[in-house]
Amino acid sequence: MSTHVPTRGVWTDSPAMKWEDALVSGNGSHGVMVMGDPVSDTIIGNHCRLYLPQGNRFDVPEMAAYLTEFRQIIEREGYDKALSFYYQKAKEQGYPGLLMSDPSHPGFHLHVETDHHSYYDYQRSIDYETGELMVSYQVNGQTFIRKTFVSQQTNQIIHCLSPGQYRISLQDYQQPLMKQTSMIHHHTMHTHFDYVHSDGGYDVLIDVKASNLQPLDDETGFHLQSDQPILITMEIRPYQQATDRSIIKAKTGKQLSYQRLFERHEKIHRDLFDRVRLELATDDQRKQPIWSLVDQAKQADQMTPVLLEKMYDAGRYMFICSAGELTPNLQGIWTGTFEPAWSGDFTFDTNVQLSIAGALSSDLAEGLNGYFRLIKELLPGFHENAQKYYGARGVLATAHSSNSGKHMHWNEDWPLVLWTCGAGWLAHWYYQYYRFTGDTIFLQHESVPFLEEIVQFYRDFLMEDADGTYRFTPSYSAENGTGDNATQDIAVAKEVLTNLIDAYQILGYSNEKINSFQMMFDKLPNYQINEEGALKEWLTPDKGENYNHRHFSHLYPVFQSREFNSETDPVMWQASRIAFDKRLEAWLLNEDGDTSSTHGRMHSALCATQFHMPALIDDIFRLLIANNCFFSSLMMSHYNEQNIFNVDGNGAMPQVVHEMLVDYSNNRLTLLGAIPSSIPSGTIRGVRLPHQVTVHQFTWDLEANKLELEIESQIDQELSLYLPLFKGSEQHLQHLQLVRNQKQSLHIELAK
Known part of the structure; x- marks a missing residue:
């Protein structure tokens, strides 16, 4: 079986049993979660604007008139008495007590069902470099692949199924704070959600390209049968007022293939991801399943x-x-x-x-x-x-x-x-x-x-x-x-x-x-x-x-x-x-x-x-x-x-790594300021620092007692060098004079 094992990403050999363990991707507006079950899969669509109005009154109480007295009670009797007074005054104005914000919520659950009960050679993965999610498995010697990404170019969730028979359906949320209505027009599912406690809501548009599709009786999905890969595009369109709703139209004309859509997205996503790169391992190590890597770390009792x-x-x-x-x-x-x-x-x-x-x-x-x-x-x-x-x-x-x-x-x-x-x-x-x-x-x-x-x-x-x-x-x-x-x-x-x-x-x-x-x-x-x-x-x-x-x-x-x-x-x-x-x-x-x-x-x-x-x-x-x-x-x-x-x-994790390797503050460039013994060597590229400094490459080898630094500044400036864990290394490297837009390289022997 030939499947994609990402070097910059993760994979595992079992489907997710809960939504928190799903494969995830996104483009900053839309997000997607894929559970990856070959028999009964779920694709969860998310959008950054979806927060469900609870109907709470967000009326800030008029407390400024009580501030002087509040402060006097703090001074005389302490904060407990003062807070009791202050809270009571708020309650007298109708303040309901501690309220949570309107909660984030999913946009849709799309279920994909098959008769693939006897599957084997299962794998699901996230490629961090491209944002692509992949589920693959075999049934009776035939390979089935499901691929998903959230397009940076078209702002849609894109999903591809191998040729075969499927039943896809949108879940009826039965959510009392939303009204949900669905319809099908040709190859497009349109589901509309009205919020009960606001004038807002959102629309979900799911377009299916397959050689043979039949709508379900309740108009929430399709029976699919196709001898070609099936392309599903999904989109969430939130609005604040009913008058803000965009006109929903089914797409006409030639639909690009999954691969063409992916190529256009990948260029944008990869550019973002590849700007900075940490290299601590070999490709063979990177290709191991994630839970094997975790087990190895647990056995070593360290990262x-x-x-x-x-x-x-x-x-x-x-x-x-x-x-x-x-x-x-x-x-x-x-x-x-x-x-x-x-x-x-x-x-x-x-x-x-x-x-x-x-x-x-x-x-x-x-x-x-x-x-x-x-x-x-x-x-x-x-x-x-x-x-x-x-x-x-x-x-x-x-x-x-x-x-x-x-x-x-x-x-x-x-x-x-x-x-x-x-x-x-x-x-x-x-x-x-x-x-x-x-x-x-x-x-x-x-x-x-x-x-x-x-x-x-x-x-x-x-x-x-x-x-x-x-x-x-x-x-x-x-x-x-x-x-x-x-x-x-x-x-x-x-x-x-x-x-x-x-x-x-x-x-x-x-x-x-x-x-x-x-x-x-x-x-x-x-x-x-x-x-x-x-x-x-x-x-x-x-x-x-x-x-x-x-x-x-x-x-x-x-x-x-x-x-x-x-x-x-x-x-x-x-x-x-x-x-x-x-x-x-x-x-x-x-x-x-x-x-x-x-x-x-x-x-x-x-x-x-x-x-x-x-x-x-x-x-x-x-x-x-x-x-x-x-x-x-x-x-x-x-x-x-x-x-x-x-x-x-x-x-926070990337910032922790950057600071333990190369860090800047108070006109001081700190190198290997907190490098743990579990990370004895490596290379990092592309890190940015304050004052418009770029670390093009930083390589360290604690066993060889060496580090190499290639650095560039967009302004003229002087930095002092600081190696707190290798004090003797600083003797001949007190200051670094950076000239605008000129790369400088340093090779430093680390004192033991």
Whole structure:
């Protein structure tokens, strides 16, 4: 049997038993999941715009009038009493209590049925390089193949069946919050979905090309019989208002073959995927089935080079498939259920940020267009949140959003409306986009206006203590507790003001405004260190630490803003390291930690790259493997044992790999800063760094004590070189002078 085994991809020898384990592909608007059962297969169509209105009233309560009293109760009696007061006032206005966003939902389930009960030589695969999904098997010596991709060129889901007899049908969802009607016209199925609680909905158009097809009696599918390959094209068209519906017309004229459609798509997808490449294994190793590779890693009790390469590729594949019209949500662009965990929404207090963590360094900057588009669509709600909760101008971001940017996800136990740094964290990528691309038009028209809105909020929200120092009251360290001056609040405000000052200087704006921003920066409180020598999570004097927690919010200056390092502020760096060590002891490496959490492990890894802890990187990788935190597609789970399909870990994985190999911040180029012993050699190509730097090739061999670097900058600049794990290697390589658009090569002997 001759079948395709992808070198850059995964395959397994059994069908999926649950939707989370399906093959996945996407183009940033449409997504598809294929279960792969030869007898009774299911193709699940997804679209990034499908969020099912629940009929909840998203009316933000008018809380600004109670802010002064709320703050007074905080000062006199503490946060518990204040929250009780605040929540009661909201309830008196009709606030219903903590609401989830409208949930992400599938667009359709298309069932493909055959009489192929006695099949053998089964295989299903994802080719990350092309986005093609393939299912193959044999029946009575005949090979049957099913191929699927989501076209980057036509924006359709394309499916091909081998010649034969099939029955295909659309599932009647029987979903009480949608009305579903179907009809067939010639070779086209058209199903229309109206949302009960909004004027929106969507249409599904499925066109079937086969030599002989008969409609089913209920007009939800066809009986197919064909001596030629059967081509099925599927499309989801969402709309917000009935008047926005496009006119559905069956396609006429000559239909291109699957192969021609695939060739046009493949060129676009492959270009995106091939921009960056990690090479840690041989093709023979890459062609092994995914669960064999996982078993080998479990037996070795550590990540293997070939499995890390697969997980790295899977992370970039997830982003390519899920980012485009919008940005990846908790589940990327995929779901098979109407009841996803946390609504499968855009969760902004850590998850969205991790899902896009590797976009810029992976040379996928255009993938962030959907992120910027999403935030722009949510801005009216963000403005309303700021005005109604705090009487402030500017923006207050939500913790959870889908169809609305209004903040309705909070109560006494989860006071996320007190988490005011969300918009500032989102703004991190607005300025990073400029740092990676040098796009001053984007800086002026997108980055600066958003940063200015955040600063407007700070001007109205921040209080001043007697000595003129700002105080964040209320304040919340997501999702770990309340207390004045949460460290993340201060860190994000510092980054926002720093980036806005830099942007004004770059664009030649007036010194008057720059000086006003600098005055605000100078009023921000200093970080504090507790009696154990650790960076405090809250600056409230009598508030203790809760180290047993999955969030790493107070280490924002380390893993995200890169505010300081061991050279620029050794005291604060050491305090941050102690705080990190205590989090590791109480949570990450503690079997009795409060929960398992892939996003917590990824933030641990992003901190470990900065603290140059290669053994910890190995530990984190081992935990993911030992606890079965991914499916056969290598899309990850939120909890251990494949519990809850969730892609934030996938988005973060490429960034972890980049940072442990080659990293840049504070004018310092760090090489092999956290390279684990399990990855003794390899090559990576195409990584992008801030300040418009491209790493064309980076090769390392720890056994031979050598590394080679080919690097290029689009601007003239000088970098210091840093090899923290190989101190003696830096003696004759203190600085690297990069000349615009000139490649430079380095060959370094690593000190043992």
